[in-house]
Amino acid sequence: MRVLKRDYVRTLLACSCVGLLLGVSVDGQNSNSSSTKSRHRPTRRQTVQKKKPVELDLSGIDPVVLKEIREWQPAGSTRDLYYSYGLRTIRRLPGNVVRVWIKASLKDDSTQGKSDFLKNRRTQGLRTYGYESFARTLELHEYDCTKGEVRVLSQIDYDEIGNVLDSTTYRKPSWDYIVPDSVGASLSKAVCKRE
Numbered sequence: 306m307r308v309l310k311r312d313y314v315r316t317l318l319a320c321s322c323v324g325l326l327l328g329v330s331v332d333g334q335n336s337n338s339s340s341t342k343s344r345h346r347p348t349r350r351q352t353v354q355k356k357k358p359v360e361l362d363l364s365g366i367d368p369v370v371l372k373e374i375r376e377w378q379p380a381g382s383t384r385d386l387y388y389s390y391g392l393r394t395i396r397r398l399p400g401n402v403v404r405v406w407i408k409a410s411l412k413d414d415s416t417q418g419k420s421d422f423l424k425n426r427r428t429q430g431l432r433t434y435g436y437e438s439f440a441r442t443l444e445l446h447e448y449d450c451t452k453g454e455v456r457v458l459s460q461i462d463y464d465e466i467g468n469v470l471d472s473t474t475y476r477k478p479s480w481d482y483i484v485p486d487s488v489g490a491s492l493s494k495a496v497c498k499r500e
Contacts, residue, residue: 377408380495381488385422386442387412388488395496401451403496404458409442432471438464450497454480455489
């Protein structure tokens with residue numbers, strides 16, 4: 306009987322030592338934890354509180370730049386141009402149509418950037434004379450938010466000092482489908498959303 310007890314005690318001590326090394330006690334609990342929580346108890350989900358958007362300190366920014374930021378919202382870009390829409394120019398018309406001014410500004414106004422811009426205009430068969438000093442284009446768009454279509458009513462190209470390079474007004478322009486995953490799709494999504 307003493308031999309059995311001694312073997313039992315040795316086995317118990319050996320298991321305890323191995324358990325301490327592995328971090329588990331003989332009764333199956335984690336020996337490193339002071340809690341007696343069961344391993345199979347379901348964990349609680351933590352609720353994540355939404356943080357308020359960080360308000361930017363806009364003091365010290367040039368008032369002209371600040372006005373530009375507040376009035377023109379970014380909507381996407383192409384290889385040569387940044388596109389934005391005039392927040393204050395949005396007009397809702399009957400039939401779920403929205404009319405808005407769009408601005409396309411040159412991305413890179415360096416000599417190389419302008420050279421690339423002119424090359425792209427040539428490739429598209431567009432006029433390049435006078436466009437060495439191009440700065441931006443303003444276009445009046447209409448979006449049919451129900452049908453996913455767009456049309457351009459007017460387009461004016463400006464140089465760096467505000468002179469008009471070219472101006473076109475379209476009488477009764479046709480509607481075109483908006484290409485998915487394009488700047489036009491981003492613009493449509495931005496101006497068609499309800500406030």
